[in-house]
Amino acid sequence: MKTFAYSRAESPEAAVAAGGRFIAGGTNLLDLMKLQIETPESLVDISRLDLAKIEEREDGGLTIGALVPNSDLAADPRVIAGYPVLSRALLAGASGQLRNKASTGGNLLQRTRCYYFYDKATACNKREPGTGCSAIGGVNRILAILGTSEHCIATHPSDMAVAMRALDATIVTLKSDGDRRRIAIGEFYRLPGDTPQIENVLEAGELITHVELPTPPKGEQLYRKVRDRASYAFALVSVAGIVSVEDGKIASAALAFGGLGPMPWRDPAVEAALIGQAPSDAAFAAAADALLKDAKGYGTNDFKIPLTRRTLIASLRELTGVSA
Template identity: 65%
Template sequence: MKTFAYFRAETPEQAPHLLASQVDADHWDDNQIQGSQGGKYIAGGTNLLDLMKLQIETPIALVDISRLPLTDIEQTADGGLKIGAMVTNSDLAAHPLVRERYAVLSRALLAGASGQLRNKASTGGNLLQRTRCYYFYSPNSPCNKRIPGSGCPAREGRNRMHAILGISEHCIAQHPSDMAVAMQALDARVETRRIDGTTRHIALADFYLLPEDHPERETVLETGELITHIILPPPPAGQHAYRKVRDRASYAFALVSVAAVIDATSGQIHGARLAFGGIGVRPWRNKDVEQLLCSQPASPQLFNQAADLLLKDAKGSGDNDFKIALTRRVLLSVLTDACKGELQ
């Protein structure tokens, strides 16, 4: 691990200024702040510290935000939830309002990592965790996320876990978060504080960037911008489920997962929200698929049409070709169970 400066922020207002004041201006270009250089916030550290030990992340300064007063879960005036960025994954999954009204989120959180990690990992940090691509984690390997322009060996190499949607010739790394997939299905918004003191709200659907020509840039966050809250709108009606296919029953990343909220009665789907993990470079949601499912009576033919639409741009890279067929089977299973009232 390389030497770094350490500072502790006492308020959300102080944190961006503290980070900016401790990092030399030469380190604030977009490539460096979105990559490994510059300053970093640290909360639970469940991902960042691992990356620092491998010298994949080499920040010159860390600003500790773990003691910021962002640990509350509050009901909003419109019946939604406002979740502090420092709420742990365990506390969020166990909160009565989350379990009762946003069961898909609670189930997604409990499907991720281990109990020990969930006790430490923060809600804001979960949104920012980096891919688990083998080559990204190998300091001796080329990787366009770590060193732009160095290449993407995953395209021709070990890619069983990698994405089949949203990929580019420069990167096929999959997004790792379970929580973010459920948040995507729930139309979450991310509240942030900028260095100039202003706040903004970013729809989670707009939060993550596709790799395209710049896979080192993963989110729309600006230099030093701090996540303070995640806002959930009122809960959608329907059956909630998080279905995750993985290599072992726990402590494993998704091969294919789906966060589903489906309102179905009498052979008709009235509302559908479907977000997928394991198959995309970001949490993947296709609203055209959801609209199609509500357009006519439920049937195996309709479900297959929805799968065709979801996967029309899917592209395997060799070892992960199986994900195309697996995604179809998972989707058909979820929709069939929902129409039977057995989705869980």
């Protein structure tokens, strides 16, 4: 770890004025600092700010403080009742100890688990722009098949963010100039393109203070995570699904995917293929076709394409009550 300055912020305003990297649970940042993949000059500890509450809004939605631990969020009765997809996604992630420490805001900002990103003896455009991507042409079993570029095929590792993407969450921030922003989660993450080191639209010093969930959605909710071992493994593919059926037709559908792309993945074409259709394997297959139309395997991750297809179809069956 490189030497760094450390300060504790007394308020969100003071935190953004301090102008350093924010640290809350530190479950990802500290690991990366030990490896000197992250080398902040100064850390601003926000963990004691008053941002650890979950509050109901008048419109029926929830406002989640950025410091609410993953464990607390997963166990909140309002989340379990109105947003089970989120609770299940949280519990599918990491381990109990990590979930106790990990914060809501920090979870959104997790860095990729690409093997090569973690290893400074290798080239990585995300870690050191311009050095090349070792994963392309290398071992990429856990890496992305959607939204990749010739510069980076990393995946975003979060489970929570996948559920939030399906829930159309809004990320509320405080900028260093004191302005607040409300960013739809669909607008929050960036594709790698030729700047894979830039992963989201946050500006320097901008602090996530809250995440807003809209009114609990109609329909069935599901989070399904496919993984190499039963605990503490990142998703090979995960599906966050919210589907309602009315009069024998799919009335609404929100489907987001983990393990496939550089961000929690959501594609309007998938939902368009479903809405208005009677739930059926044919409709589900069309949704899978839409999702995977541009999917690109890189060798050892080719299996993710058929795996995703099967997982999506099975998830849609479960969500709509259609049996095989």
